[in-house]
Amino acid sequence: MAATIKDIARVAGVSIATVSRVINNLGGYNEETEKKVLAVAKALEYRKNENARSLVQKSTKTIGVIMPEVTTAFYGDIIKGIEDVSYEHGYSVILTHAGMSGARIHESMNLMGERRVDGLIIVSVELHEAEIESLSSLGILFILLSTKTNREDTPYIKVDDFSAAYTAVNYLIENNHRIIGMAGANPDDSIAGSPRINGYIQALQDHSIKVDLNLIKAGDFSFESGKKAMQEFIEHHAEVTAVFCASDEAALGIISTCFENDLQVPKDISVVGYDNSKVSHMSIPPLTTVAQPLYEMGREGCLSLIASIQNKIKIESKVIPHELVIRKSVKKLS
Structure with missing residues (x-):
């Protein structure tokens, strides 16, 4: 039979209320009492009943995460940052996918409501007015990562993609x-x-370089979209000397198609990626890329959310700095 708080109180010679305060880290006791209670709890192999506790506190100690359908490795570091902070603060994490372009966002939000999550982190999904109103009606605190809305009351953490x-x-x-x-x-x-396309266009215009829309190859940030783009450049005899990619995986797609067509990077064509995900330094050659601090973004977003849950403080939006990580995939032309 599992040990109870009453058992610990009896063995330790203290009140049930004192044991409860020690177990839940609420203060109001001296160090000697804390050591005694924790030692007895360990000896009796006591385990907190989180489900019963959550009913009393109206808390599930759970953070929900909604993200799009995963087509790139972009999300791994963000999720790790969220999970590390969650577990450090005694929270578990529920993860769900909202589908391509957030098609299942309402189903995902309803699931989080049913699971009674204490807070919600939404990653890279575009929210419209209807989704924001749904979140408000559910009464769930939330923060956006690597996305934002036009409303000032929806907190977010992201880089300036245009810049x-x-x-x-x-x-x-x-x-x-x-x-x-x-x-x-x-x-x-x-x-x-x-925003990334507009940043590309603005940089060209600021240097009086003519913008050729035929050189902008749309995609879904994936490896396959990079391969397809490079194949089109080759087939149409585009005289590009460099390609800026909207993700590291698209950049790897460019490099892969170059290899298949006996083109060398950066000797024949230079490539720059975006994200500084793990694959960027694994590529051959190592990829010059725009770094988003993905792990830190996950940590900071989760810390802000938990602080709001526990202390009822407002979550502040934040634009975090990017950095260009220079490796070996760009050649300086003479």
Whole structure:
């Protein structure tokens, strides 16, 4: 039979209330009492009944995470940051996918409501007014990661995608590239797609380089979209000397198709990625890329959410800095 708080109180010679305060870390006792109670609890192999506790506290100690259908490795570091912070603070994590372009977002939110999560983290899914109202009606605290809305009352953490893309293309221009393609971005994606395309265009315009829309190859940020883009560049005899990619996986797709067609990176064509995900330093050659601090984004978002849950404080939005990580996939033209 499992030990109870009453058993611990009897063996330790303290009140049930004192044991409860020690077990739940509520304070109001001295260090000697704490050591005694915890030692007895360990000896009796006591385990907290989190389900019963959650009914009393109206808390499930659970963080929900909603993300799109996974087509890239982008999400791994973000999820690890969320999970590490959650477990450090005694929370578990429930993860669900909202499908391509967030098609199942309402089903995902209803699931989180049914599971009575204490807070919700939404990653890279575009929210519209209806979804925001649904979240408000469910009464669940939430934060957005790598996405945002036009409403000031929806907190988010993300990089400035326009500025980050501009930085990447500007670097290629500084290395004397003038015919620069772009691959992998979805122009209908207002969160990560169109801002990166617009940053690419603005960098070209600021250097008086003509924008050729035929050099912008749309995609879904995947490896396959990069392969397809490079194949089109080759088939149409595009004289690109460099390609800026909307993700590292799209960049690997570019490099893969170059290899299949006896083109060398960066000797024949330079490539810049986006995200600084794990694959970026595994590629041959190692990939120059725009770094999003993905793990830190997950940690910081989860810390902000838990602080709001526990202390009833407002979650503040934050734009976090990007960085260009220079490796071996760009050649300076003479």
